Amino acid sequence: MAPARVGVIGAGVSGPAMAMFLQQKGYAPVLYERLDAPSDAGLGIGIQNNGQAVLRRIPGLLEHIAGYEADEFHFYSVMPEDTALLGVSDHPRRLRAATGLGTMGVRRPALHARLVEFAQRLGVPVKFGHKLEGLEDKGDSVEVAFANGVKETFDFVVGCDGLHSNTRACLFGETPADYTGLSQWGGLSPTPEFWKGKRAPADIFDNGSHMILVPMSDDEMVWAISQREPEAKEDWRSIDQETADEFKKNSRFSEWPFGIGELVKSSIKIIRYGIYDRPELETWFKGRVILIGDAAHPTSPHLGQGANQAYEDVGLLIDLLEKHNPSAEAPSSETLTTVFSELVQVRLPRTAELVRQARKQGEMRVVSGVDACIKRNNFYREMCADPAKLKERFGI
Structure with a gap:
């Protein structure tokens, strides 16, 4: 048949x-x-190890996708009261060494x-x-x-x-x-000097906002900033040039340390969207x-x-x-x-x-108030010091 x-x-x-x-x-x-x-x-x-485990069952597919492998996860706070590297996890590198699969952007x-x-x-x-x-x-x-x-x-x-x-x-x-109450500004940018060679996705924490940045290659990164805003339609497409230029020049994110301000200012594409489930x-x-x-x-x-x-x-x-x-x-x-x-x-x-x-x-990362933010920051400090807590962060 x-x-x-x-x-x-x-x-x-x-x-x-x-x-x-x-x-x-x-x-x-x-x-x-x-x-x-x-x-x-x-x-x-x-694409994390569980997704890669499925895709590699099709011979040649992962190689054709040609993702950029991460070695570490980094966690930073940019709030003035607690500006610091909160911690580094080599979870992706260890997982790849153990299973052949890690995380790739x-x-x-x-x-x-x-x-x-x-x-x-x-x-x-x-x-x-x-x-x-x-x-x-x-x-x-x-x-x-x-x-x-x-x-x-x-x-x-x-x-x-x-x-x-x-x-x-x-x-x-x-x-x-359901709008979750959070929206994101996201962008594509050349890799700042601070991040070159790190091969490290990173969580960046502030008072009332959170950024994630992910390297896509040696020379290119994407980023997304979550904050509480009125509902914004999720269409994942670029905003108009005037709004993008205003964001790059005058938002507080363009002044963040650790190369992040440079990342925002140099963006070649910016989008804005609501987060839904x-x-x-x-x-x-x-x-x-x-x-x-x-x-x-x-x-x-x-x-x-x-x-x-x-x-x-x-x-x-x-x-x-x-x-x-x-x-x-x-x-x-x-x-x-x-x-x-x-x-x-x-x-x-x-x-x-x-x-x-x-x-x-999302609720945990985007918190407001100095005390609440420092409590959040300390959680990530402790998590990086205790690999057993990684499961709470990544859910897998």
Whole structure:
């Protein structure tokens, strides 16, 4: 019999990986993206060891992504009352030495493009300009309708279309995203002299704000500053030049020590966006359609686990399909229910806890008042002195 046809919706962080795994296991996936090309929005992504563990199961993929490996994590305070290096952790270096996998940074637009390119190299059809508009479960198949008038029929569908998932809306209706109360200014900058050679993502703490910066190469870094502001739409695209110039010249961040002021002033791209998550779903599937990644469990970015949890979803889904449908032929409704139910049973509790931890981390980092800030700073001092506390920081 012919291999099962699978519609994969979304060619962002997780969709191409899902399609590649399906292709590798004998299925016939088709990858759909509502944009006309891989997205150029966003700044950077940290692919941690748990995400890399999944991606390396596709031979050559990690090498093709070509991320920039981190050696350490650094923690600084820039508040006048406690300006200091709070600590250094060599967790990434030790983890890579022990497992071959650590933490690597990659520009988000580059990651999208490289994933799509590798999927096409493996023979996955990729169709841009296809915005999902409707799903109709036919019992033994799913009819998918796109805004451009195209209709396709698949044996099952995997929704990988992110926070603003049309697949999720088709299955469970529109549910508003929850603004966490934090927004971010983010940028792409040449690496300041202070940071050259360090290969170290860093947390920077102030009174009422927090910055994370991540090296993307020897010569380029991305950064994001979290603070409490009125709601700002999350579109991950550049702000107008006048607003960017004002931020670079006159914001207090341009005066921060440890090379950070230089980082802000020299930015070649600045974006602003709100940080959102969504109410927890009771299940991620209905009939022959399942959600994974941010479509199922969107999270704020404070643990750096959004993409990595999506890859964990992908890895387990493909393992369960191989277990319950090793022929890769069109699965029965009963088989899909078993596969999807087992996935949700394992993954929903883990992702729900990480969503809670991520929001908690955001609340902990962005505190106001000198006493509260010094208490926060001391937590990171103690954490760096006690590697056992790293789990509380990273949640993995």
